[in-house]
Amino acid sequence: MKFSVEQILNLPGIKVLNCQDIEGLGLIIEIQVDSKSSKCPRCGKASHSIHQHHWRNIKDLPWSNQQVILRIDRRQFRCKNCQKLFSEDLDFVDKQRGYTKRFAIEIVKQVLDSNIRSVAERNDLSESEIQSMLDSLESDISFETSEIKRLGIDEISLIKGQGNYLGVLVDLDRRKPIDIVESRRQSEMTQALQSMGNEVLEQIEEVSIDLWKPYKSLVKELMPNAEVTIDRFHVMKQVNDELDAARKQQKKEANSLKNKLDRDRILAGLLKSKYSLLKNEDSLNETQKEKLKAVQNVSPTLSKMHELKEKFRNIFNTAESWGDGVLKLLDWMYDSSLYFPKTIRTIFRWFGDIVGYFEQRTTSGTVEGINNKLKLVKRLGYGFRNFANFRLRCLLSWHFSVKFP
Incomplete structure (x- = not known):
């Protein structure tokens, strides 16, 4: 099936006057509004009186990677009712712009997946041109807030x-x-x-x-x-930060040991152990599991803190109700008082908001x-x-x- 230039161009109400493929420029398509009249923007009356023709060149979407320039005959009419001159409206291009609306939208889509500099180079545009395209779409951003809960x-x-x-x-x-x-x-x-x-x-x-x-x-x-809910992951971060601080302190203490055999043994166990300690235990790969065992063998403190860290995480994963979650959290705080003092102080300050998670699960x-x-x-x-x-x-x-x- 063959398609006409007008069908491929797909601009309703527009007729094609001429189409040329010019080397170095691309497709030059001369177009005009397919109507003998235009409505006056002041009084709303239709006018058939053409005063003069204004030709504009604007960029449009490429065809098969070939640049397309629309040469538009934007006619100026005289309104016989109010005796004023006006230019016909072109709904596919904004005033004072050298490109169609759909070309600008396509460029913006590219920018959202890339960056202005790369898109500018790829489309033979300046960065300021692309920025103006972004700015022109700001008024189209809207968000319905009436249903926010x-x-x-x-x-x-x-x-x-x-x-x-x-x-x-x-x-x-x-x-x-x-x-x-x-x-x-x-x-x-x-x-x-x-x-x-x-x-x-x-x-x-x-x-x-x-x-x-x-x-x-x-x-x-x-x-x-x-109701305020403290996100469980921010509290979990407090636990991990305190565990990691203990790991660093254990390395510091090991480095100060005078016995070389003990020093080397402990440091070897702690070497590159951060992610094995902080990552969820059920997500560890085999290498990380072996490293966790090595840490547990050389540091009873870190072993216990890791165990408590995993229990803390499981409280939020397994609590069946608000009451169940509160009791488990209180038990954890009692067991962890010597190992996670900073975290426990934080939980005390925010207790009501933290346990809100067990009810809302947010x-x-x-x-x-x-x-x-x-x-x-x-x-x-x-x-x-x-x-x-x-x-x-x-x-x-x-x-x-x-x-x-």
Whole structure:
């Protein structure tokens, strides 16, 4: 079956006047609106009076890797009703742009899977042209907040090592970010949450946060009907951090031993043992299992701490009810008082919010998954120093649903 140029071009209401394949330029397609009249934007009356013709060259989607230039006859009409001149509307290209809307959307799709520099080189565009395409789609980002019931609050560092954290708000049920906030400071986070409206905030039933008090204060102040749940993985991180600190201390103490045989034996057992100790035991490969045994043979302290670490993890995996979880956690705290003092102090401070997990079973797994994708966006952008650009790129990654003909 043969297709005409108009069918392949697929721009409804447009007729093709001419098509040429020019070496070095690509396909040059002359087009015009297939109508003898146009509606005046002021009074709404149709006009048949053509005042003059304006020709524009704009980029369109390539055909079989061949560049396509649309040479458009954008006619100017005179309205006999209001005696004003106007140019006919072209719904497939924005004003003052040198490319079609669908070309811009395709470029943005490429950017979301790559980075601006590579896409610019691949499509013979400037980085500023691509940035303008991204900016033009900002108004298309929308997120329905009226159904939010469970909210996740977390943060991400825009520039690693500088301590400047962005706030991340996530709809846990839809698994999408609601907003990226320029700072996790309470004032900025308050403003971002208040922009959702009191009606939305009052309907939120649960908020999952990490172990940072300002987040809890935000929930109590702005979301009166929400229960706070401390994510189990942040508490697990406290346990792992304390276990790893003990591992480092054991190595330090071993290095100070005067008996060379004892020193070498213990250091050999502890060598490259970090992941064998911290990784879930049921996920260890054979080499890591052997290393774990070696650690257990040379350090009774680390052996016991690893055992308690695994028990802690299993409490959250196996607790059958809120009461069962609370009792098991209290027992663990009693058994671990000599080995995990910092973690136990943290659990005491946040006990009510931590045990909320046993009732709601909410975790920040969704939030962490989103944060990992945000980090990927950051890497693809070679590190964003402009927050507005970073926020736009991130939100487009989840809320980019613009369709074109």
